[in-house]
Amino acid sequence: MSHTLPAQQSVSDSLRTLGTTPRKTTMTRMLMMIPSKKVQRCLLAVLFTTLATGAHSAAAHELRLAMQSDITGLDPHDTTDNLSYSVQSAVYERLFQFDRQMKLVPALATGYRANDNATEFVIDLRDNVRFSDGAPFNAAAAKTNLDRLADQGMGLKRNNMFSMIDHTEIINEHRIKIVLKQPFGAMINTLAHPSAVMISPQALKKYSNENDLRVHPVGTGPFIFTGWASGRSVSFVKNPNYWEKGWPRVDKVTFYPTPESATRVARLRAGEVDAVMPLDAQLTKAIGRDTHLKVVHDASVLQHYIVINNLKPALKDVRVRRALNYAMDRNIWLRAVHGNMGTVASAPMANAIPFYQAQAPYAHDPHKARELLKEAGYPDGLSLNMWIANDTSSILASQLIKQQLAAAGVRLQVVPMDSATRTGMIYNVSDPNAARYDLVLRGWSPSTGDADWALRPLFTTGAWVPKLDNESYYSNPQVDDAIQGALGSADADKRGAQYARAQQLIWKDAPVIFLGNPDNLTALSRNLDGVYMLPDTTFAFNHAHFVSDNVQQ
Secondary structure: OEEEOOOOOOHHHHHHHOOOOOOOOHHHHHHHOOOOHHHHHHHHHHHHHHHHHHHHHHHOOEEEEEEOOOOOOOOHHHOOOHHHHHHHOOOOOEOEEEOOOOOEEEOOEEEEEEOOOOOEEEEEEOOOOEOOOOOEOOHHHHHHHHHHHHOOOOOOOOHHHHOOEEEEEEEEOOEEEEEEOOOOOOHHHHHOOOOOEOOOHHHHHHOOOHHHHOOOOOOOOOEEEEEEEOOOEEEEEEOOOOOOOOOOOOOEEEEEEOOOHHHHHHHHHOOOOOEEEOOOHHHHHHHHOOOOEEEEEEOOOOEEEEEEOOOOOOOOOHHHHHHHHHHOOHHHHHHHHHOOOEEEOOOOOOOOOOOOOOOOOOOOOHHHHHHHHHHOOOOOOEEEEEEEEOOHHHHHHHHHHHHHHHHOOEEEEEEEEOHHHHHHHHHOOOOHHHOOOOEEEEEEOOOOOOHHHHHHHHHOHHHEOOOOOEOOOOOOHHHHHHHHHHHOOOOHHHHHHHHHHHHHHHHHHOOEEEEEEEOEEEEEEOOEEOOEEOOOOOEEOOOOEEOOOOOOO
């Protein structure tokens, strides 16, 4: 099978920008020689207008984005969160990627061929591409990165995702063959995951300590890393040798972690940033009233849910987990937290994912929830903690969740923390029984666009953290068999049947509290284009440009 894929500054600041100062400039001395004060005023007006226009033009070539939290690192092979992946994409590129509709498109690869049983994939690589440190991107570089991803001894957070790779062969300078240990029909989609990037082999050697690479990213992307001030900003400058002609069209990109959503919007309205990602639904009206701004609305495959620690004594009981699901009114959650933009959960994965199968809903029924808790031995209810991120949307959601669980007899202690701290406390636990959380407010987006990555990382026994992302420590051998069976076939009907079985079992076991799939919202300056959120909630900005720009492509 062969595939080719489709391819604001003051006048004083303005003067300093031009290498002058507001006093004793040549123009000032010239004006002092002109006897007419009226002429002086006219010339000054022209000067100030020219300088202000020049300052605006200069500012238009810096892209400034406010995001809901800080990144956790700059090594995609060792990253698990989509926000970090988004920022990393300034520097790094993959062999394949997704477009705005989550369709597979080429990036550093131009096409591929697979054998009939999906165990061998020959991939053609793009020519005339270099890493920003000057190293060539070629088959050897691709093999180095795939070997690193496949090496289960590396201890990287995404190694397990590529455990199916047996080895990678170099066919010629721009062609490789990936040989798998067993059939894996989702291989090309997996190579389009945001973690599957190409890192400069020179950088991998120079920064062999993974903690060094975490703060020294070197890739083939349109920007070059310049600095990370933890909690304040992450910055990049234009890569002058980027392979894609005409891009990038901004000279600098800076990301500003801003957890409070109203503050993000205030910064946008004040002109301090050019985009806010994501935009909380409650603030869309405020943006709509500002003629200088706009809202971009995109569909999402992000599934919001609440992790339930299935190893905790009370939470081992499926009746308790089902009670928590019956306690939630998902329609109120969607309306109150996300402006009723999106859908409520009707399966363990979003309805836009291939092989989605709708299940009988967990209707909002606090009485039934109380009865199930009583049946499980908790007639007076129970007390639980829930870890959340410290951003506005999560805090708002947690308040609603606390109220709804309380109506069913569950007393909830909400524990907010920054994303990096929470991730560390979840993933850096060697003994699953030592995990300290009962519940975790989470979102999961299958960034491969395939049912495999919507289910396997969250619901299989082999995916318990830190190997993958099963933070619930959920285990059902029947689910494991169904998901593995789907991967072992390239036949769509057979895969569909296995995924349908897996979804039915997972829904019945209720290892998490299923919530739903809010739409993606982005707020932008009206003159900014090429910035938006992809369905998996990563955001695109590498083709950002200001419509007032006259840059020729």
